[in-house]
Each structure stands twice: as C-alpha cells, then as structure tokens.
Amino acid sequence: MEANTIINPLVRKFRDIRKRSENICQPLEIEDYVVQPIVDVSPPKWHLGHTTWFFETFILIPNFPSYEVFDDQYNFVFNSYYETIGARVIRTDRGNLSRPSVSDIYRYRAYVDEKMTEFLNSHHMNDSILALLELGLNHEQQHQELLITDIKYILGHNPLFPVYKKEIKNTHKTTVEKRMLRFSEGIYEIGFEGLGFCFDNELNRHKVYLHDFGISNRLVTNREYLEFMESGGYSDFRYWHSDGWNWVKENKVKSPLYWHKIDGKWMCYTLGGLEEVDPDGELCHVNFYEASAYASWKGMRLPTEQEWEAASPHFEWGKRWEWTNSAYLPYPGFKKEAGAVGEYNGKFMVNQMVLRGASVATPSGHSRDTYRNFFQPDLKWQFTGIRLAK
Secondary structure, eight states, X not given: OHHHHHHHHHHHHHHHHHHHHHHHHTTOOGGGGGOOSXXXXXXXXXXXXXXXXXXXXXXXXXXXXXXXXXXXXHHHHHOOSOTTTOOOOXXXXXXXXXXXXXXXXXXXXXXXXXXXXXXXXXXXOOHHHHHHHHHHHXXXXXXXXXXXXHHHHHHHTSTTXXXXXXXXXXXXXXXXXXXXXXXXXXXXXXSOOSSSOOOGGGOOOXXXXXXXXXXXXXXXXXXXXXXXXXXXXXXXXXXXXXXXXXXXXXXXXXXOTTEEEETTEEEEEETTEEEEOOTTBBOOSOOHHHHHHHHHHTTOBOOOHHHHHHHGGGSOOOSSEEEEEEEOOOOTTOOOOSSGGGGSSGGGOSSOEEEEEOOTTSOTTOOOXXXXXXXXXXXXXXXXXXXXXX
C-alpha cells in the first residue's frame, strides 16, 4: 500500500508530462517534423526522440534488468551533447534524418513509456532514482518550450506564414503604468534553497552585495521599441557593443525576429499567423545585443541577474525570458555531478548570457525566480524581452 501511494503519483506525473510533448506536435503536418532551418532549431521529431532517449539511457538501461533497447542505433541518433555516452549525429545534421520516421519515433515513445510505467511500479524504483527521474521530467519540459520556439521558427520562415493553431491569439499586452522600483544598497541572498526541484546551476544560495539600483516594474513594449527603430537605433554604432554592431552590419538587421514591413505596416508572425504588430504588446524575440543597445539608447542598462532576482518579488514576470547583463558563470561552491549528468549545465558556462524569468512558452510549474536560462548573445528565437535598470 505504501508503495502505491509513492509510485502511482509518479506514473501520473510522468504520463502527463510525456503526453504534453505530443500534444504540442498534434497540429503539425508530417513534413513539419523534419525541418531544421538553422543549427539552433532542431526538428520536432528529434525533440520527441531525444527526450525519450533520456529516460531509456539514464533510467531504464542501468536500472531495469529486464529492459531491452528499442533500437541500438538510437543512441547515436538522439544523444545531444553527452560525450560520456558516446558518438552522436552532429547537431547541424539533425534535419537530414528522414529516418527514423515520425511513426517510428512515436512507436519508440510508446515503447519507452510502457517500460517506464512498468519500472515505476516495480521494486527496482527506489528513492535513489527519484532525483534522476525529476531531472528527466524537467528536461522534457525544457524541450517542450524548445518545441514551441522551434516550431514557431520553422513555420515563421515558411513564406506562406502557416498558422500553427487558429485559436491562439497574441494578447500579451502591457497595461501597467511604467515606473522604476528602487532598491537600496546592501547584502541580498540569491540562489535556490528549500524543497522541490532545481537545476544544479541554481545552487548554492549565497550572499551578494548590491549598490543602489532601480529596475522597471514592466517589460518594454513594441511601441517603445519602435521608437528606437524609427530614431535610427539600428544604424547608430554608439549604442552597440562591438560584436553587436558587427552582427547588425553582417546580417543587415533592422527589426526584431518575425517582424516584416508590408505595405507600410509592421507585421509580425505569431503562432496564430501573421498579424499587425500590437503597439501595446510586450516586445519579443530580441537578442542580447539588441536589448543592450535599446537600453543604451534610453540612457539605461540591463539588470544584472543578482539585481533581477533580488527585485523579482516586486514585479510581474514570466511572459518573456528577460536578458540580464550577467555572464553565465558558476555560483560559489558549484560542483559538477559525476558522469554524464555532470555535462547538463557546467560545461556551458562560457560565452553565454543569463536570462531570467520564464515565457509564455514555459510549461506550467516549470518556472521559479532562481531559474538561470542562458544563451549566446546573438540568439533571439526564444521568447525574449527587455526589462530596463539603472
């Protein structure tokens, strides 16, 4: 009886999270599953296979003696970046995988889900595996957000601008009156502490000293960013980092991602199709270079991740991943786990900037104010936005 009270909720949670990944892909046509327009966007079918491979590789194979691998080749196909696990298809070639087919991958998911259910209800499941299971579930939720952002990039770069879901409306508007929240210099604590899940890069909780600072109570809107564009922000080197200015010139950038000037109007591709840019909508799909340049144009700056976390209880967050002015580095006392799991975060702590918060694509229950997202400064296919500080 005791085993059922522990295991059955795990089975339900596992099935619910796994089903959501498939629900995200339900509106797609078969052809949509295979496309990889750029290296940072993986085909939807690869996400479905990779998240399944995670449970097979890290939980079933080492812990379930009766488990038989679904296909020996899948370790090569669906390993993402784990050097410990062995060779893999290089990231740029994921879109070349016409095989395994989409139907093969759904069979793979069904097979592993069935075996995971058997495992979670067996005596082989024990407390020592709980942390790894929780990591696997949160890993799948990360890929659910990536699925949404990657699907948007795939469809948003189709010249027909196909609709992902007709019922999706772009209703993310800012109605809060803008003001600066003031915080006094002093010692603040940041980092995860307490019960529940967190990634290793959120540990350990520690003290930081912050000078007086102000931070906006709301995100930058499309209207505000349009003022930057129309004032020549993309053609004035004074506002840009050197690397950012090179990026602007090399790519001839003049607007956020998915914006198109059509018949004198700024239009934007959304998951509900092509729509006119809503001036009161919260700005989305800008990279660190653009965020920093806009802040400079305003005579302000981006917050550090320490400032953001200290101030986060005092403003609404969660609609956009918010760029900070902090490099992605380990917290004091950070330790990489042994084996392949240790490759999850630690080896990426170089040449990346931290984003805080969450976005409209983040699964429910997967956000917290200590979460540290991170990307290279030129990337903007995620649902990213700007919050100003000074």
